[in-house]
Amino acid sequence: xxxxxxKGMLVSLLFAVTLGFASTNNFGxxxxxxxxxxxxxxxxxxxxxxxxxxxxxxxxxxxDKQQPNLHMTKCYVRYTFDVYGIEADGxxxxxxxxxxxxxxxxxxxxxxxxxKDQVCKYKYNLGNSEFYVRESVFTDWMxxxxxxxxxxxxxxxxxx
Amino acid sequence: MFLAxxxxxxxxxxxxxMRIRMRxxxxxxWFVVVFLAxxxxxxxxxYFDFDTTRHFLGAKQDMVHNRIWLSAFYVHLFFGAVATLTxxxxxxxxxxxxRSRLHKQLGRxxxxxxxLLGGPTGLYLAFFAEGxxxxxxxxxxxxxxxxxPTYMAVxxxxxxxxxxxxxxxxxxxxxxxxGVTLRLLTPVGSRYIGFDENTNFILSAYVPxxxxxxxxxxxxAFNRRRFTQLNLSK
Numbered sequence: 001x002x003x004x005x006x007k008g009m010l011v012s013l014l015f016a017v018t019l020g021f022a023s024t025n026n027f028g029x030x031x032x033x034x035x036x037x038x039x040x041x042x043x044x045x046x047x048x049x050x051x052x053x054x055x056x057x058x059x060x061x062x063x064d065k066q067q068p069n070l071h072m073t074k075c076y077v078r079y080t081f082d083v084y085g086i087e088a089d090g091x092x093x094x095x096x097x098x099x100x101x102x103x104x105x106x107x108x109x110x111x112x113x114x115x116k117d118q119v120c121k122y123k124y125n126l127g128n129s130e131f132y133v134r135e136s137v138f139t140d141w142m143x144x145x146x147x148x149x150x151x152x153x154x155x156x157x158x159x160x
Numbered sequence: 161m162f163l164a165x166x167x168x169x170x171x172x173x174x175x176x177x178m179r180i181r182m183r184x185x186x187x188x189x190w191f192v193v194v195f196l197a198x199x200x201x202x203x204x205x206x207y208f209d210f211d212t213t214r215h216f217l218g219a220k221q222d223m224v225h226n227r228i229w230l231s232a233f234y235v236h237l238f239f240g241a242v243a244t245l246t247x248x249x250x251x252x253x254x255x256x257x258x259r260s261r262l263h264k265q266l267g268r269x270x271x272x273x274x275x276l277l278g279g280p281t282g283l284y285l286a287f288f289a290e291g292x293x294x295x296x297x298x299x300x301x302x303x304x305x306x307x308x309p310t311y312m313a314v315x316x317x318x319x320x321x322x323x324x325x326x327x328x329x330x331x332x333x334x335x336x337x338x339g340v341t342l343r344l345l346t347p348v349g350s351r352y353i354g355f356d357e358n359t360n361f362i363l364s365a366y367v368p369x370x371x372x373x374x375x376x377x378x379x380x381a382f383n384r385r386r387f388t389q390l391n392l393s394k
Contacts, residue, residue: 103213
């Protein structure tokens with residue numbers, strides 16, 4: 001039994017170390033790329049475009065409707081975002097790779113004259129372009145329609 | 161004469177009282193270990209809803225697409241939980257007698273879980289750990305510190321060295337429990353000490369297993385006297 005354990009253990013360890021170099025590891029060395037043949041890498045430019053159009057777009061529309069005077073300043077006001085804390089402007093330079101069925105998360109940010117405020121957190125599924133938002137940890141994740149309804153209800157309460 | 165008898169009685173009473181206190185502390189500590197082990201196993205098994213977007217997997221979205229990595233992750237979790245739970249009764253001869261068939265069967269499950277599955281998958285996962293190459297080196301050492309004492313415990317019992325087996329099993333189980341230490345120390349580092357994310361990841365690859373290795377050595381040293389009193393013929 002002991003010999004069997006010894007052999008089994010050595011085979012498992014060798015297997016583990018070999019596989020450790022079969023995909024890009026923390027040392028940056030890999031001789032092949034196994035296990036992720038199905039995964040299509042999505043370039044950072046595409047990620048930027050998709051999040052801008054599919055997440056930031058609807059959220060900013062909602063906010064513009066709520067506060068139409070937001071852009072009436074002499075300084076620069078824009079909506080931007082980050083993915084896993086990486087700012088949109090630095091996405092291309094980042095080492096982070098994205099794959100087509102990844103579920104990204106980050107924040108939609110309002111850059112108001114250089115002062116940055118988080119509008120909401122988002123979760124975006126690259127596979128089916130589904131996204132959820134939430135204002136803070138005290139609120140649940142919701143779809144953009146639910147978010148819209150919540151803001152409208154809040155406005156109604158304030159006006160009453 | 162009367163005074164001498166009385167003095168002896170007081171001494172015996174004090175020794176008994178100390179022994180009872182030691183027993184209470186011993187069982188209390190074991191209660192904490194069992195509770196934490198169950199929590200660890202519970203956390204591990206909670207991932208078996210196969211939702212790859214939550215908790216730790218939510219932060220490893222760059223790896224969840226890799227089928228080898230994901231399989232290794234689940235194997236590591238499952239057999240880590242098996243080792244954590246099967247290890248506990250092996251230390252209690254009143255529950256599972258040392259020389260019983262059940263002790264051997266549970267021991268085999270524990271050893272196989274670590275040497276063939278949990279340990280090697282941990283080693284593989286180390287290559288992709290959060291915190292970069294310093295964390296990878298830490299987790300590789302952690303895997304080695306988990307596998308080696310377990311292997312030594314098997315080697316000792318094969319040679320019939322029961323005390324050696326018992327001591328190495330203590331070290332091995334301490335390393336199994338380093339999963340608990342990791343989960344206890346990570347929030348301490350991030351929340352109470354205020355380490356940044358990367359520093360915390362790197363430290364969590366070194367501190368838990370070093371701490372538990374030291375703890376194992378202390379228990380072995382403390383147990384040396386106690387071991388002679390253990391009835392291994394049970």
